[in-house]
Amino acid sequence: MLELYHASMSVCSEKVRMALAEKALEFKSHLLNLREGDQQTPEYIALNPNAVVPTLVHDGAVIIESAIINEYIAESFPGTRLAMSDPLSRTRMRVWWKQLDEGIHANTGVISSALAFRYQMLQKPKEEIDASFAKMVDPVRRARMRDVLEKGAESQHFAPAMRRFDKMLADMQSALESGSWLAGAEFSLADIAYSPYVTRLEHLQMSWMWDRRPNVADWLSRIKSRPSYGESHTKWFAAPVVKIMEERGRAAVDQVKRILSL
Ligand SMILES: N[C@@H](CCC(=O)N[C@@H](CS)C(=O)NCC(=O)O)C(=O)O
Incomplete structure (x- = not known):
């Protein structure tokens, strides 16, 4: 089960959503409104101490940082190859x-x-x-x-x-x-x-x-x-x-x- 905490037009959210889409992975969406400070609530900071989106949760494991999330997606799921092998x-x-x-x-x-x-x-x-x-x-x-x-x-x-x-x-x-x-x-x-x-x-x-x-x-x-x-x-x-x-x-x-x- 994948859950994504993200925002609609955040560049880092877009890059993670694109990796998920390339792998045809579905996720439960938690859409945050950055203008209203949803990323700064204590509940969200408990997930992502940097108070930024995105955060991916995979079977309860929390992964932050869009580049690291994308490498995780590339390595963990079958489908389109997103990272080169050499x-x-x-x-x-x-x-x-x-x-x-x-x-x-x-x-x-x-x-x-x-x-x-x-x-x-x-x-x-x-x-x-x-x-x-x-x-x-x-x-x-x-x-x-x-x-x-x-x-x-x-x-x-x-x-x-x-x-x-x-x-x-x-x-x-x-x-x-x-x-x-x-x-x-x-x-x-x-x-x-x-x-x-x-x-x-x-x-x-x-x-x-x-x-x-x-x-x-x-x-x-x-x-x-x-x-x-x-x-x-x-x-x-x-x-x-x-x-x-x-x-x-x-x-x-x-x-x-x-x-x-x-
Ligand atoms: N290095 C982080 C940067 C994340 C980041 O800066 N996210 C922005 C949106 S693209 C954010 O949440 N901004 C909200 C804020 O600054 O309060 C990553 O790649 O995930």
Whole structure:
């Protein structure tokens, strides 16, 4: 029996749902509303001490961290092979995920909040905002996200985050010039892991960032044509969230082009 604690448009939830869908695994869904702080309740923190989604529970065993959850899914269940069998390809796959944990994921929070989500949060009373920040487990993240909430795209974190995404797309283009998928010839957990981040850029109206990177555009269309993408991503898109990302993202395109000197 699999249970997933997740949120509809959280990038880490999308990547775990995609691995589950590739394996055709059903799960009991516990959908959390991150805007309402469902991830910060004592009951949830008992499962995931970092107060973040996703968390997978398999026959009572609790597994956290999306990359680790996905490796567990790949190794534990039959069906589509999601992790390469040869050690060298596996290392390539892991290097892709490592970069998410080492900055790209944090930068996603920065750009999503700076361009769109802060406008939702700023509608709440100040006391509620303060209480939510106080419950964030990681103090570095708390300070970064507070700055982004207050300053939006003028935050010191915004321009470096956009530049990191530009580098991510350049690295993807380069890898995809020598193989069909990120870690080589086979579709793998690396492709699953990057699909939500590229999708987020697309929602934020930044798909022009791969106009000059045709292999990334082709990779994205192949990712989207997999039935697992519909199951894990599209099915969970929330119209109001997509709308605010589109509207606010569109208004920021020229600023981002200036940051990237384009
Ligand atoms: N390293 C973690 C990161 C998880 C994470 O940051 N989740 C976000 C959603 S994608 C979250 O729960 N945010 C809620 C919050 O920050 O309060 C993983 O890969 O699972």
